[in-house]
Amino acid sequence: MTAPNTSTSALITASLRSRHAAEKRFRAYGIIAIATALVFLVVLLSSILAKGYGAFFQTQISLSIVFSQDVIDPKKTGDGQVIARANYQKLVRNALQARFPHVKKRREIKKLSALVSRGARRQLQAMVANDPSLIGATRRVWLTASGDADMFNKGAIARDIPEKTRRINDRQIAWLDALEESGALRKRFNVTFFTTGDSREPEQAGIWGAIVGSALTLVVTLILSFPLGVTAAVYLEELSVKNRWTDFLEVNINNMAAVPSIIYGLLGLAVFLNVMHLPRSAPLVGGIVLALMTFPTIIIATRAALKAVPPSIREAARGLGASPVQVVLHHVLPLAMPGILTGTIIGMSRALGESAPLLMIGMVAFIVDIPQGPFDPATVLPVQIYLWADSPERAFVEKTAAATLVLLAFLVIMNATAVILRRKFEKRW
Amino acid sequence: MSKQEAQVVGTQAPQETPRETTREAPRVNIAMPNNGQTEPAGKKPVKIRTAGVNVFYGDNQALTEVDLDIRENEVTALIGPSGCGKSTYLRCLNRMNDTIEECRVEGTVTLDGEDIYDRAVDVVHLRARIGMVFQKPNPFPKSIYDNVAYGPQIHGLVSSRDALDEVVMTSLTKAGLLNEVRDRLHEPGTGLSGGQQQRLCIARAIAVNPEVILMDEPCSALDPIATARIEELIDELRQNYTIIIVTHSMQQAARVSQRTAFFHLGVLVEFGDTERVFTSPRDERTQGYITGRFG
Ligand SMILES: Nc1ncnc2c1ncn2[C@@H]1O[C@H](COP(=O)(O)OP(=O)(O)OP(=O)(O)O)[C@@H](O)[C@H]1O
Ligand SMILES: [Mg+2]
Numbered sequence: 158m159t160a161p162n163t164s165t166s167a168l169i170t171a172s173l174r175s176r177h178a179a180e181k182r183f184r185a186y187g188i189i190a191i192a193t194a195l196v197f198l199v200v201l202l203s204s205i206l207a208k209g210y211g212a213f214f215q216t217q218i219s220l221s222i223v224f225s226q227d228v229i230d231p232k233k234t235g236d237g238q239v240i241a242r243a244n245y246q247k248l249v250r251n252a253l254q255a256r257f258p259h260v261k262k263r264r265e266i267k268k269l270s271a272l273v274s275r276g277a278r279r280q281l282q283a284m285v286a287n288d289p290s291l292i293g294a295t296r297r298v299w300l301t302a303s304g305d306a307d308m309f310n311k312g313a314i315a316r317d318i319p320e321k322t323r324r325i326n327d328r329q330i331a332w333l334d335a336l337e338e339s340g341a342l343r344k345r346f347n348v349t350f351f352t353t354g355d356s357r358e359p360e361q362a363g364i365w366g367a368i369v370g371s372a373l374t375l376v377v378t379l380i381l382s383f384p385l386g387v388t389a390a391v392y393l394e395e396l397s398v399k400n401r402w403t404d405f406l407e408v409n410i411n412n413m414a415a416v417p418s419i420i421y422g423l424l425g426l427a428v429f430l431n432v433m434h435l436p437r438s439a440p441l442v443g444g445i446v447l448a449l450m451t452f453p454t455i456i457i458a459t460r461a462a463l464k465a466v467p468p469s470i471r472e473a474a475r476g477l478g479a480s481p482v483q484v485v486l487h488h489v490l491p492l493a494m495p496g497i498l499t500g501t502i503i504g505m506s507r508a509l510g511e512s513a514p515l516l517m518i519g520m521v522a523f524i525v526d527i528p529q530g531p532f533d534p535a536t537v538l539p540v541q542i543y544l545w546a547d548s549p550e551r552a553f554v555e556k557t558a559a560a561t562l563v564l565l566a567f568l569v570i571m572n573a574t575a576v577i578l579r580r581k582f583e584k585r586w
Numbered sequence: 587m588s589k590q591e592a593q594v595v596g597t598q599a600p601q602e603t604p605r606e607t608t609r610e611a612p613r614v615n616i617a618m619p620n621n622g623q624t625e626p627a628g629k630k631p632v633k634i635r636t637a638g639v640n641v642f643y644g645d646n647q648a649l650t651e652v653d654l655d656i657r658e659n660e661v662t663a664l665i666g667p668s669g670c671g672k673s674t675y676l677r678c679l680n681r682m683n684d685t686i687e688e689c690r691v692e693g694t695v696t697l698d699g700e701d702i703y704d705r706a707v708d709v710v711h712l713r714a715r716i717g718m719v720f721q722k723p724n725p726f727p728k729s730i731y732d733n734v735a736y737g738p739q740i741h742g743l744v745s746s747r748d749a750l751d752e753v754v755m756t757s758l759t760k761a762g763l764l765n766e767v768r769d770r771l772h773e774p775g776t777g778l779s780g781g782q783q784q785r786l787c788i789a790r791a792i793a794v795n796p797e798v799i800l801m802d803e804p805c806s807a808l809d810p811i812a813t814a815r816i817e818e819l820i821d822e823l824r825q826n827y828t829i830i831i832v833t834h835s836m837q838q839a840a841r842v843s844q845r846t847a848f849f850h851l852g853v854l855v856e857f858g859d860t861e862r863v864f865t866s867p868r869d870e871r872t873q874g875y876i877t878g879r880f881g
Contacts, residue, residue, distance in 0.1 A: 399687060469724035473787070476682065476718035477737040477794060478710050487736070488726060 205565075209558030215347035215360065216302035216310040218273055218336055220252040222281065224291045240285055240292075245278035246270075249300065256341075257332060268329055274301040276349075276361040301349065302342075304359035304552035306333060310342065313551060324551065350559065354525045355541065359552030362545070364563050366527045370440055370520070370535030371509060371567065377444020377531055378451055378508050383501055385448075386455030387490075393456070394463045395485050414453035421450045422517030430518060438519040438534035446514050451504035458500015462493035494582040502575035506568055512539040538564040633658040633798060633828045634679060639693035641674050641683065641852075648674045652693070652854045654847055656798075661820060661829045663843035663860065665836065667875065670849040672832045673721075676800050679830065680716040681709050697798070714741050717791035721803040721832075723783035725775035725790070730767050733775040733786055734758060737794035753793055761789035762819050781812025788819065792827070799823065801831040805838065817842050836876055840864050848872045 226233065228251075229243040253269050254260065260269055277300040284298070285291050305324045308314045310333065320327055336342045354366030389410075397403050425446035429435045435442050466489050474484040490497075515521070521540050528535035536544070538560060545557040634656040641649040649671045656662050664672045674683070681702060683689045695702050702712055714737075725733050734754045737743075744750045754771075758764040763785040767778070775786050784804055791799055801820075805813040820829055820842045833839050839846050840860060847857040848871070856863060856872040867873045 467724075469720065469722060470726065471685075472682070472720060473724040473726060473790075474736075475685065476680065476713060476720070477740070477790065478713035479736075479740055480710050483740055487740075492727065 202565075205558050205561050209555055209560075209562045211311050211313065212350060212555040212559030213347050214311070214344045215349060216307040217299040217343050217345055218302050218306070219297055219299050219341040219343070220249070220256060220273070221295060222248055222252045222298045223255075223295045224248065224281075224285065224293060225251070226293050229285060229292050235289070237286070240289065241282060243282070243285075245281040245285075246275075248281055249273055249277050257335075265328065268326065269332060271303055272306045272329060272332060274303045274360045275358055276301055276356075299343070299345075301360050304550060305329075307360055308551050309333060310337075310344065313555070350556075354527050355523060355536065355544070356525060359548075359550050359556060362553070362556055364538070364541065364556075364560050366524060367536050367538045367541035367560070368563065368567070369528050370443075370524075371537040373440035373528060373531050373535060374443040374447060374515075374537055375505060375509060377441055378447040379501075379505060381445060381448035382451040382455055382504065386452050386501075386504075387459050387497060389452075390456045390459035390463065391485055391490065394460045395489060396481055410453050410456050414457060416450075417513075418450055418511050419513040419517065421446050422514030424449070425514060425518045436532050436534070438522050438524065438536075439532050440520075440528060440535050440537075441531040442518050443515050443520050443535075443537065444531065446518060447508040447511060450511065450514065451508050454504035454507065455497075455501055458503065459493065459497045462496025462500065463489060465496060466492045491582065495579040498575050498579050498582070502572060505571060509537075509568060509571065510539055510564070512537070512543055515540055538567065630657040630659055632656065633698065634830075635694075635696045635699075636675075636678070637694045637696075639675070639678060639691065639695060641671070641678060641692075642688075642690045643686070644688040647852060649678075649852045652849075654854055654857060656828060656830060657845065658828050659824060659826070660845060661824050661831060661843040663839035663846045664830065664832045664849060665834070665839050665846060665875070666849035666855075668834075671852040672849055673802050674852075675849065676718075676802055676830060676832055679798070679800055680713050680718055682713075682718065684709060714794050715796055716798040716800060717794055717796035719784070719787050719791050719799065719801040719804050721806055723780060723787050723807065725778070725783050725786050727774060727776050729772045730758075730775045730778070730786060731771040734789050734793045737790060741794060743794065757789040757793040758786075760792055760819075760823070761785045762815055763789055779812075781808045781815065784808060784812070784816065785819070788816070792823070796827065798828040798830065801829065803832050803834060806834065813838070836864070848875060850875070 225248065228247050229245075230236075230240050232239075250266065250270050253273065254266065257269060260266055280300060281298070302310065305314070306329070309325050309330065314323060314325055316330065325333075333342065349361060350363045352365050353361065353363030356362040393403060393406065425442055429442045429445060430437060435445075470488050470492065471484055474488045475481075479487065515537060519534075520536050521544070522534060522536065523544070524534050524536050526533070542557055542560045542564065545553045545560060632655045636652055636654045639649055639652040640647065652675060654675075664675060666672055677683045678691055678695055679697075679702075683691055691703065697712070697715065700707070726736065728736070731754055734757050735750055738750060738753050744753055755764065758767065763782060766782060767786075775783065778786060784807070788799075788801075788804070805816055808816065817838065820831065823829060831839075831842065843860045845858065846860040846863040848855045848863065848867075848869070850871050856867060856869045858868075863872065864876055867876060873879075
């Protein structure tokens with residue numbers, strides 16, 4: 158009796174070694190895989206951060222602006238409309254000429270003016286509109302520098318590039334240096350970037366329009382796809398009688414999840430724009446299209462979450478006399494909620510990053526105004542990134558990277574919300 | 587599955603071949619209700635009557651021609667080897683089999699003379715009248731209070747918070763659990779021990795004030811002390827409820843039940859007063875099972 162026992166033990170000892178080795182190997186694979194993923198993530202993030210960091214700052218030039226009565230309101234009408242339509246560009250030009258009095262030639266003056274953003278006049282206009290008593294006074298004002306001046310100041314345009322191929326010439330560099338020396342040049346947090354819509358001028362271009370567009374689109378997507386998806390999944394999983402018809406539906410839903418997103422864009426174009434005549438470029442239509450795309454993902458995730466709820470809970474509720482809908486609403490759905498939220502957030506993240514279907518319904522248009530509602534023309538973050546990446550100006554390179562960072566931040570916020578919600582639902586049990 | 591089982595049984599009980607077992611079955615069956623009727627008068631009225639019940643899972647027949655009368659305010663024990671259809675029978679009585687898609691039930695089951703498989707019967711109402719306690723304790727992942735309160739709430743049995751409190755308290759008291767959970771009513775029911783959870787499930791079932799309570803091996807996961815508690819409880823509950831209990835323990839059946847039904851391979855082999863079934867079984871399969879020769 159002992160003989161077979163010792164030999165069994167010896168056999169186990171022998172097999173243990175290879176088992177331990179296999180275990181170690183497997184652990185090593187896991188660690189290597191995670192390390193690789195982390196390295197990629199860090200490289201990606203740091204490169205975007207390095208590129209986009211600059212866009213969060215903005216060069217400003219300080220000028221002593223004379224709010225001359227002659228330029229703003231020569232007839233002294235005091236009429237707001239007249240004041241609003243005044244030539245503020247001239248105020249900027251006058252101030253620049255006063256700062257650099259020896260610049261006389263028209264072409265030179267033009268070059269000098271090019272250091273200050275064309276948006277500066279709107280800044281001055283707003284100042285006067287807020288406080289009409291400024292007319293006649295003189296104030297030091299920090300004006301936004303032009304994209305090229307900004308790029309030069311941030312070191313993105315090197316001095317040693319030959320003047321011909323440089324976006325900014327030697328004279329302009331000399332002026333900027335002079336301003337710098339007198340403390341009239343500074344870098345400040347770029348509020349414009351986070352408060353305005355797109356613009357042809359890089360220093361005036363902001364991401365806020367795209368953020369609002371994305372938010373509106375996603376709200377429409379969520380409102381449509383979440384209740385529909387969850388209801389459909391609950392019906393298929395809990396209430397319907399399984400038959401050939403539900404099998405057919407299931408196959409189709411799974412296929413729907415695999416359809417390339419651009420097809421949904423074509424569908425949106427054909428149905429919502431051409432047949433139903435919904436507004437072009439609107440978050441409403443974008444949201445509907447993305448909802449169609451997200452819908453199957455939510456159904457599949459919800460069904461998986463429902464399947465994972467132990468059947469004993471359903472039996473307990475049914476045994477007490479709960480109706481099928483009560484079983485679902487009181488017990489199954491709350492227990493499945495964390496899983497449903499996970500699936501929803503995966504679907505919504507995909508929708509947030511989607512651009513192809515939105516191109517089809519015109520959300521790729523150049524839109525300056527911040528959308529006020531789901532019917533206004535808008536663009537979304539990934540499309541904005543695409544548009545800026547396509548722009549030739551040097552200043553848009555950092556905007557592109559910065560917009561990507563904003564998109565990532567948006568994603569992180571969405572995921573964090575989901576995690577918090579999930580915690581809340583899990584706590585209850 | 588059942589064929590295999592038949593062969594195993596056959597080898598263990600050498601007097602019979604499996605074929606004879608199945609052929610003989612209907613005869614025994616027909617005899618059983620007669621046995622019940624010839625017993626002395628003065629017995630309690632019939633609460634549930636099943637006649638000619640056949641249950642199929644797909645093509646598999648799980649129950650064959652079961653005729654059984656359950657009397658009011660009595661404990662009826664269902665015994666028999668694993669897979670003989672006890673749970674299936676129990677689940678016929680509150681139509682829990684409805685939710686299993688391939689399951690088909692034939693025959694009649696009446697509660698107080700009313701066919702429960704009639705189209706006019708609402709299963710929600712039926713299950714409120716016939717409560718169920720499952721083999722594995724399955725409290726809802728909610729607080730102890732909410733577990734017990736759930737039934738009365740969905741059926742609208744109480745109109746005020748105080749009334750609900752009272753129902754919860756009396757149910758917990760009846761289930762013999764109140765003293766153990768008095769200070770933790772709002773902690774999750776899933777945090778209780780196995781035996782406490784099972785008593786919580788019983789409290790949950792009686793909170794709806796059902797007429798009948800079905801119990802499917804309620805003590806199979808419990809230690810002897812918890813088992814004894816629940817047996818005591820069953821004996822008390824008998825005053826107000828009709829109880830049908832599935833059990834694998836002969837002793838338990840003998841201790842708690844007034845009447846015992848022995849199932850074998852989907853057939854009701856013997857049914858009668860518990861004492862009689864255990865002391866002088868009429869069928870040799872019953873004899874074999876209760877003496878531990880098979881099963
Ligand atoms: N959901 C189901 N689908 C298919 N067959 C089933 C199902 N439930 C039970 N059966 C079959 O019906 C027969 C009776 O099962 P049942 O659960 O009623 O046995 P039981 O007497 O309760 O056994 P145990 O004592 O092991 O619980 C078995 O052969 C079983 O395989
Ligand atoms: Mg069973």
